[in-house]
Amino acid sequence: MKIxxxxxxxxxxxxAAKSKRELPDSEVHIYTKDNYVSYSSxxxxxxxxxxxxxxxxxxxxSTEEFEKSGIHIHTRQQVMKILPADKKIAVKDLDKEDWYxxxxxxxxxxxxxxxxxxxxxxxxFKNVFSLRTLDDGIAIREAMKNAKxxxxxxxxxxxxxxxxAFVKNKKNVTLIERAPYxxxxxxxxxxxxxxxxxxxxSDGLVKIINEDTVTELIGDENVKDVITSKGYGFDTxxxxxxxxxxxxxxxASEAGILLGKTGAIKVNSRMETNIPDIYACGDCAEKxxxxxxxxxxxxxxxxxxxxxxxxxxxxxGGVEDFEGILxxxxxxxxxxxxxxxxxxxxxxxxxxxxxxxVVITKRDKAGYMPEVQNVTLKLVADKRSxxxxxxxxxxxxxxxxxxxxxxxxxxxxxTVEELIDVDLTYSPxxxxxxxxxxxxxxxxxxxxx
Amino acid sequence: MKIxxxxxxxxxxxxAAKSKRELPDSEVHIYTKDNYVSYSSxxxxxxxxxxxxxxxxxxxxSTEEFEKSGIHIHTRQQVMKILPADKKIAVKDLDKEDWYxxxxxxxxxxxxxxxxxxxxxxxxFKNVFSLRTLDDGIAIREAMKNAKxxxxxxxxxxxxxxxxAFVKNKKNVTLIERAPYxxxxxxxxxxxxxxxxxxxxSDGLVKIINEDTVTELIGDENVKDVITSKGYGFDTxxxxxxxxxxxxxxxASEAGILLGKTGAIKVNSRMETNIPDIYACGDCAEKxxxxxxxxxxxxxxxxxxxxxxxxxxxxxGGVEDFEGILxxxxxxxxxxxxxxxxxxxxxxxxxxxxxxxVVITKRDKAGYMPEVQNVTLKLVADKRSxxxxxxxxxxxxxxxxxxxxxxxxxxxxxTVEELIDVDLTYSPxxxxxxxxxxxxxxxxxxxxx
Numbered sequence: 001m002k003i004x005x006x007x008x009x010x011x012x013x014x015x016a017a018k019s020k021r022e023l024p025d026s027e028v029h030i031y032t033k034d035n036y037v038s039y040s041s042x043x044x045x046x047x048x049x050x051x052x053x054x055x056x057x058x059x060x061x062s063t064e065e066f067e068k069s070g071i072h073i074h075t076r077q078q079v080m081k082i083l084p085a086d087k088k089i090a091v092k093d094l095d096k097e098d099w100y101x102x103x104x105x106x107x108x109x110x111x112x113x114x115x116x117x118x119x120x121x122x123x124x125f126k127n128v129f130s131l132r133t134l135d136d137g138i139a140i141r142e143a144m145k146n147a148k149x150x151x152x153x154x155x156x157x158x159x160x161x162x163x164x165a166f167v168k169n170k171k172n173v174t175l176i177e178r179a180p181y182x183x184x185x186x187x188x189x190x191x192x193x194x195x196x197x198x199x200x201x202s203d204g205l206v207k208i209i210n211e212d213t214v215t216e217l218i219g220d221e222n223v224k225d226v227i228t229s230k231g232y233g234f235d236t237x238x239x240x241x242x243x244x245x246x247x248x249x250x251x252a253s254e255a256g257i258l259l260g261k262t263g264a265i266k267v268n269s270r271m272e273t274n275i276p277d278i279y280a281c282g283d284c285a286e287k288x289x290x291x292x293x294x295x296x297x298x299x300x301x302x303x304x305x306x307x308x309x310x311x312x313x314x315x316x317g318g319v320e321d322f323e324g325i326l327x328x329x330x331x332x333x334x335x336x337x338x339x340x341x342x343x344x345x346x347x348x349x350x351x352x353x354x355x356x357x358v359v360i361t362k363r364d365k366a367g368y369m370p371e372v373q374n375v376t377l378k379l380v381a382d383k384r385s386x387x388x389x390x391x392x393x394x395x396x397x398x399x400x401x402x403x404x405x406x407x408x409x410x411x412x413x414x415t416v417e418e419l420i421d422v423d424l425t426y427s428p429x430x431x432x433x434x435x436x437x438x439x440x441x442x443x444x445x446x447x448x449x
Numbered sequence: 450m451k452i453x454x455x456x457x458x459x460x461x462x463x464x465a466a467k468s469k470r471e472l473p474d475s476e477v478h479i480y481t482k483d484n485y486v487s488y489s490s491x492x493x494x495x496x497x498x499x500x501x502x503x504x505x506x507x508x509x510x511s512t513e514e515f516e517k518s519g520i521h522i523h524t525r526q527q528v529m530k531i532l533p534a535d536k537k538i539a540v541k542d543l544d545k546e547d548w549y550x551x552x553x554x555x556x557x558x559x560x561x562x563x564x565x566x567x568x569x570x571x572x573x574f575k576n577v578f579s580l581r582t583l584d585d586g587i588a589i590r591e592a593m594k595n596a597k598x599x600x601x602x603x604x605x606x607x608x609x610x611x612x613x614a615f616v617k618n619k620k621n622v623t624l625i626e627r628a629p630y631x632x633x634x635x636x637x638x639x640x641x642x643x644x645x646x647x648x649x650x651s652d653g654l655v656k657i658i659n660e661d662t663v664t665e666l667i668g669d670e671n672v673k674d675v676i677t678s679k680g681y682g683f684d685t686x687x688x689x690x691x692x693x694x695x696x697x698x699x700x701a702s703e704a705g706i707l708l709g710k711t712g713a714i715k716v717n718s719r720m721e722t723n724i725p726d727i728y729a730c731g732d733c734a735e736k737x738x739x740x741x742x743x744x745x746x747x748x749x750x751x752x753x754x755x756x757x758x759x760x761x762x763x764x765x766g767g768v769e770d771f772e773g774i775l776x777x778x779x780x781x782x783x784x785x786x787x788x789x790x791x792x793x794x795x796x797x798x799x800x801x802x803x804x805x806x807v808v809i810t811k812r813d814k815a816g817y818m819p820e821v822q823n824v825t826l827k828l829v830a831d832k833r834s835x836x837x838x839x840x841x842x843x844x845x846x847x848x849x850x851x852x853x854x855x856x857x858x859x860x861x862x863x864t865v866e867e868l869i870d871v872d873l874t875y876s877p878x879x880x881x882x883x884x885x886x887x888x889x890x891x892x893x894x895x896x897x898x
Contacts, residue, residue: 010882040815040817040877040882042815042875042876042877042882043815043817043818043877046815046817046818046877046878047817051817051818051819052817052818052819057816057817058817290870290872300875301875301882302872302873302874302875302882302883302884303872304882305882305883306869306883306887309891322870323870324870324872325872326871326872327872328872328873328874328875329874329875329876330874330875330876330879331876332876332878332879337879339874340874341872341874366489366491366492366495367506368489368492368495368496368500368501368506368507369492369495369500369501370500370501398847398850400850400874400879401847401849401850401853401854403874404850404853404854404873404874405850405853405854405856405857406857407854407871407872407873407874408854408855408857408858408863408868408871409857409858409860409861411858411863411867411870411871411872412858412861412863412867414857414860414861418860418861419857420755421739421771421772421773421860422775422856422857422860423739423751423752423773423774423775423776423777423790423856423860424751424777424853424856425751425777425778425779425788425789425790425849425852425853425856426491426749426750426751426777426778426779427491427778427779427780427781428489428491428492428495429495429781430779430781430786430849433459433489433491433750433751433753433754434751434754434755435751438755
């Protein structure tokens, strides 16, 4: 059995390792155009920040370790074509001219996602970056050293994590976000508070421009000026393009592999595509939202790992299903923990629910504990069924733990009334005697009448 | 409507406040033999430790605040008898000789629990304490100042919290626990690790004697020596009796109110006793374990608060049920977070389940993050149904958050396989890409075959 995996970051590396464990006699190969495999993309902002000095720490499993366990790694080998009829792929060695063909019994597409590059950034400026590969991370850290002012285009998770990294290195940052607030995947009651926190806790180094977009970058080899659609212009030493990602699907699509309506590769719960013996997993694949049971595309590392495992079990002859996602995510800006699961209110309304919600702020620990902090929580529920739809939490305290507690409830369609009954742990260093989750559920219950 | 509440700490204070809100025209009275009402018992170890200096911070709601909202507080007024036929209570003013009678329309018993005092400690030594009331807390902090060596009899939650407080104040502590390890409400794989941590992280100030009991305290006004059943003897300056608590039920029992088989007051889900218009809530009341649906007695502050709320709604004419508990708890010993929910394995076996379990240790964050720590997690499941029965977690990292995530799953009878599907938040500062909960569930799944 010859297993070929295209892409070797999270989903690809996981599929390789798990396949070899499931079928020790199989031949497992990873092909990637990248210089590295099996690294933590999510850790790059912390490497750039200087939380640790050696980028090798981001490597989850080295090429040597893979080879030692019998998995063959082919870096700088770009797969150019998939030929399903012949069960072959065409590969180009990036250091040579010629292509070659490799046969497979099972093929796994784990090509991930790529940064969406707007037209204005398509010229080859030396000081314009986006963060996807380890090489990107290494280059950004190096370039940051000589920059005094950095422009971040976009205000999503990575944009905020990079802003934290730059501020930690005493850089001035101008962040430009199209929406009224950054982190627009949160409801505005929450994202406005996050934005306020960032502005108040960055030693005056951060400027955020909302409801505007970059239209032009001006410079020669390097960008020197940024112009926005509202006619605002400013000097900069470096630009980060972080205005969205898209699934890397051209290779699959050209081979006749169906895409879903989200634009990512359509897979079933066993990670099978429409073509026999071809699987897809990770950021290139479409997912199912477990609450609404509809296709979504939310590219996240934890999901990629799980999908890689499921793909490996199935291609090895086992049976395993990936049930879907809840859109759970967490990030940090300095002391602020920012977390969500399920639907925001705007997503819930868009999905057709008649929503009811509550936003409350409460202490995360007993008020007399020296380390007490505030948490702000938004709970969203469905008026008809009283089922919870989602939670968003932010706070210098333990915000994220409340969100994970809700996540497991969403899996089983827990109602507002049931959440009140949950016996959560209590001790003064860890929560108030009635945890904010329970308080919020009690208020929601009264709203539901 | 005249509502009389006996006891004013967690459940009593909550019932009073909520009843007055539900029925603003009612007359609400709290009678207590204690000097204070509405304080955080759970916070006393941190006051003793010196985490804050003013015990008044432990007061959740002052007598003045209660009176201002129309709730009458009667401290040092001990209820001597309940006369259900006449709907009256007999009260003794502790500063006077005579008794008096008070009528009620609705009566709430929130008498709490009391320390179990073994025979050897029944003589009136000045330096022997147990920790239940705020006066106890204030006295222990005062007495601790002049003690060089403190003996803690018992190894439960409060014993460990007080040991932390004493060590913080550089006291030598000898802890004597009947079981092979302290915190015997955890399985031994976990409690042995906790004991090891305490011994290794207390600057040599803590000595733990297991599988032994105190048989005699020797001294005149003050205890000077402690003798154990194995014949071990040592000097001490102060003794804490922390060898269990029992529900305070004599008053109720003498009035014909039924006790459950746990020895606590039997109540239904509306907190009603067997006698009309008499409710019980908090540590004096029996609870239902939500997994096995059997009566249990687990006296904890978070439960008391919830039960007080439910009692208030029902006695005010509303309808609200308290569904029960999971035995969720958390405590801290210095940097170690210690947490549990549901059944331990030994409890599961005792309750008749055919259990399967896993214990794993994993990082709580991405390995390259500077603040990374280890978490050890034990998951217990039922072999037949594959349902989770409980979780125990310890670690310098975020151990407790994993336990709360399981708690909400227990409420809905989540299976091991379903836990694998939970979409938990991931980001390097918060977890590994596959959280320890998911890893543990994956191992359990293979064990279940």
